Amino acid sequence: xxxxxxxxxxxxxxxxxxxxxxxxxxxxxxxxxxxxxxxxxxxxxxxxxxxxxxxxxxxxxxxxxxxxxxxxxxxxxxxxxxxxxxxxxxxxxxxxxxxxxxxxxxxxxxxxxxxxxxxxxxxxxxxxxxxxxxxxxxxxxxxxxxxxxxxxxxxxxxxxxxxxxxxxxxxxxxxxxxxxxxxxxxxxxxxxxxxxxxxxxxxxxxxxxxxxxxxxxxxxxxxxxxxxxxxxxxxxxxxxxxxxxxxxxxxxxxxxxxxx
Amino acid sequence: xxxxxxxxxxxxxxxxxxxxxxxxxxxxxxxxxxxxxxxxxxxxxxxxxxxxxxxxxxxxxxxxxxxxxxxxxxxxxxxxxxxxxxxxxxxxxxxxxxxxxxxxxxxxxxxxxxxxxxxxxxxxxxxxxxxxxxxxxxxxxxxxxxxxxxxxxxxxxxxxxxxxxxxxxxxxxxxxxxxxxxxxxxxxxxxxxxxxxxxxxxxxxxxxxxxxxxxxxxxxxxxxxxxxxxxxxxxxxxxxxxxxxxxxxxxxxxxxxxxxxxxxxxxxxxxxxxxxxxxxxxxxxxxxxxxxxxxxxxxxxxx
Numbered sequence: 001x002x003x004x005x006x007x008x009x010x011x012x013x014x015x016x017x018x019x020x021x022x023x024x025x026x027x028x029x030x031x032x033x034x035x036x037x038x039x040x041x042x043x044x045x046x047x048x049x050x051x052x053x054x055x056x057x058x059x060x061x062x063x064x065x066x067x068x069x070x071x072x073x074x075x076x077x078x079x080x081x082x083x084x085x086x087x088x089x090x091x092x093x094x095x096x097x098x099x100x101x102x103x104x105x106x107x108x109x110x111x112x113x114x115x116x117x118x119x120x121x122x123x124x125x126x127x128x129x130x131x132x133x134x135x136x137x138x139x140x141x142x143x144x145x146x147x148x149x150x151x152x153x154x155x156x157x158x159x160x161x162x163x164x165x166x167x168x169x170x171x172x173x174x175x176x177x178x179x180x181x182x183x184x185x186x187x188x189x190x191x192x193x194x195x196x197x198x199x200x201x202x203x204x205x206x207x208x209x210x211x212x213x214x215x216x217x218x219x220x221x222x223x224x225x226x227x228x229x230x231x232x233x234x235x236x237x238x239x240x241x242x243x244x245x246x247x248x249x250x251x252x253x254x255x256x257x258x259x260x
Numbered sequence: 261x262x263x264x265x266x267x268x269x270x271x272x273x274x275x276x277x278x279x280x281x282x283x284x285x286x287x288x289x290x291x292x293x294x295x296x297x298x299x300x301x302x303x304x305x306x307x308x309x310x311x312x313x314x315x316x317x318x319x320x321x322x323x324x325x326x327x328x329x330x331x332x333x334x335x336x337x338x339x340x341x342x343x344x345x346x347x348x349x350x351x352x353x354x355x356x357x358x359x360x361x362x363x364x365x366x367x368x369x370x371x372x373x374x375x376x377x378x379x380x381x382x383x384x385x386x387x388x389x390x391x392x393x394x395x396x397x398x399x400x401x402x403x404x405x406x407x408x409x410x411x412x413x414x415x416x417x418x419x420x421x422x423x424x425x426x427x428x429x430x431x432x433x434x435x436x437x438x439x440x441x442x443x444x445x446x447x448x449x450x451x452x453x454x455x456x457x458x459x460x461x462x463x464x465x466x467x468x469x470x471x472x473x474x475x476x477x478x479x480x481x482x483x484x485x486x487x488x489x490x491x492x493x494x495x496x497x498x499x500x501x502x503x504x505x506x507x508x509x510x511x512x513x514x515x516x517x518x519x520x521x522x523x524x525x526x527x528x529x530x531x532x533x534x535x536x537x538x539x540x541x542x543x544x545x546x547x548x549x550x551x552x553x554x555x556x557x558x559x560x561x562x563x
Contacts, residue, residue: 008367012377015360015440019380022395022437025405029398077294085287092291095298101544102306103498105515106537109522110305113312113534131301190386199390199501204522214390215505226398229391236391240383 023233030227042227052228055213062126062202062209063195066133067188073134074141075184079176082154096142099135107132108204123205132201137191144190148183149176186243193239197232309541313534325535335517335536342497342514343543345428349435350493356436357443358485365451378448381441388438389501396434397506400425426507434506435496442495443488450484450558480561487554494547498540514540 033042046052074096081089099107111132115122122128157179161171177184199211214232218225288295316322329335364374399406402419410416424430454477462472500515509516514536520526521533 005367008363008369011360011363011367012369012373015356015377018437019384021406022392022399025399026391026395028405073294073297077291080290085291088288088291092294095294095302097548098298098302100494101548102302102541103500103515103544105498105500105518105522106309106540107302107305109518109533109537110309111301112522113530114305114308131297134297135301193386197389197391199505200519204519211390211501214394218394218505226394229394232391233387233395236387237383240379240386244379244382 023230026226026233027230030223030230033223033227042223043231045221046224046227046231049224051213051217055208055210056196058208059196059198059202059210062130062133062207063192065126065130066137066195067191069130070134070137070141070191071184071188074138074145074187075177075180076172078142078145078149079154079172082149083158093142096138099139104132104136104200105204107135108201112205126207129201129205129207132205133191133195133198136194136198136201137187140190140194141187144183144187145180148180151183152179182246186246189239189243189246193236196235306541309534309537312531313538315531315534317529317531322531325529325531328529328532329535329539332532334512335532338512338514338517339539341428341512345432345435345513346493346497348428348432349439349496350489352432353436353439353492354443354485354489357440357488358447360440361444361447361451365448366454377444381444384441385438385445388499390505392434392437393502393505396425396437400430400433426510428511431503431506431511434502435499439492439496442492446488446491447484450481450488453561454480483554483557483560487551487558490547490550490554494544494551497543497547 028038030042031038031040033039033045077092081092102110111128112123115128122131154176157175158171161175166175196210198209199215202209203212203215210228210232214225214228217228313325314321314323316324360377363369364377396404398404400418401407407418410418425433458476458480459472462476467475498515500513500519503511503513504516504519509520518533518537518540521536525533527533527536
């Protein structure tokens with residue numbers, strides 16, 4: 001191995017400055033609520049605001065619904081594709097990649113135009129938001145479950161369970177799910193990180209959520225909003241950290257794009 | 261069981277426990293919930309956009325929406341801005357990300373730094389939207405940390421010098437934050453795929469460093485690099501939350517124009533909004549076709 005040149009160190013240093021400067025700056029900014037000294041006053045104000053608990057609670061709820069529905073939709077489908085229907089793989093994979101082709105704004109626009117009038121008045125129900133989030137989670141869930149199923153012998157496990165008298169539900173719930181634990185957890189944490197910080201769908205479909213709350217806060221209370229976004233970054237960091245920790249030793253997964 | 265091997269190949273990769281039944285295949289039935297979901301939340305909204313972009317105010321078929329789209333200078337500007345930002349950040353993010361991942365994987369930096377960079381790229385490529393916008397406002401906004409540091413220590417007033425973070429170049433600087441880490445993530449496997457034997461073989465044949473790059477490494481890597489840059493292009497073309505939290509609706513971008521149309525019919529023509537969205541899907545579709553084409557070319561050499 002060659003010795004590192006100056007330029008390599010220089011590039012790396014530059015990248016790290018660019019990476020950390022905004023984080024340090026926003027953290028310091030959030031501490032300057034009291035003009036004369038650094039304090040956690042902005043954080044105290046944020047936590048005592050009922051709007052914070054309400055919007056963050058809403059986002060947690062959307063995340064929970066999204067994760068459950070995404071799992072129920074993706075796990076049986078990918079399992080079946082692995083077991084019996086490999087020729088459907090291209091179309092299933094294509095569908096899961098659609099969020100990269102249809103930007104969130106465009107999808108929100110289409111959903112509103114399609115479902116804002118009879119016969120289907122979905123826009124007055126949170127189902128439309130959760131549905132949009134499930135679409136957003138598909139690439140990550142699909143990748144996670146697909147990688148997980150590749151690593152186990154689906155057919156042997158299924159047939160062993162069936163010859164012991166298990167039905168399809170038992171096979172999925174008691175054999176496949178437990179074997180996919182790590183893969184599912186990483187898919188779930190990524191979905192969680194994306195949904196909790198998400199702004200576009202929540203704002204455009206007009207449902208209470210953490211992202212729009214932060215933007216609203218910024219209009220009148222800059223320090224509090226930056227404190228919130230620092231917290232939000234900490235949350236993303238923790239989620240991704242958990243994923244990296246869960247997936248250690250396994251094949252690295254490159255995540256392509258989150259909620260912009 | 262006694263089934264022929266050709267039957268096995270048709271049915272999938274391994275034999276099924278049940279004897280084959282004549283007649284139609286029901287193998288797709290368990291996939292039905294997934295397909296129904298995709299129809300409801302992807303196909304119907306997409307078709308609605310396409311269909312309505314060809315619909316006039318009275319519901320008649322027309323190309324008028326697209327004709328109007330190309331006559332509205334504000335919408336053309338929105339497309340131009342979106343395309344410029346995507347182009348700038350795809351090139352700049354692509355070059356910087358490539359150099360960085362090259363430095364870490366092949367440049368001889370300690371191995372620990374590689375793990376470090378990959379982890380942070382995973383975080384940074386997902387750190388977008390509202391928090392990212394506010395992080396940069398706290399850094400380079402009018403009262404940002406770096407802005408006030410420059411003026412108090414060096415006496416240099418950034419905003420007096422004509423710099424602003426609230427224009428295309430400023431937004432590009434912000435987008436770079438999730439663009440170059442994405443380049444790092446996408447290019448790392450490609451650089452890992454450059455085999456040491458190729459360099460050794462070319463050295464034995466008398467190639468110098470530049471010659472090795474010119475005739476071996478670059479041709480092998482080029483499809484991956486171009487593919488990754490195309491991906492970066494699409495990545496910033498569809499971005500909305502970051503830009504909106506950053507500039508409100510001051511900066512004219514396609515995504516912001518569409519969202520304004522959702523928040524209230526500001527174009528006074530519902531069909532025009534659909535045409536705007538349809539145009540965006542076309543750009544993204546072409547982008548993804550280009551990406552998958554490049555990926556196919558890249559997979560020839562890199563495993």
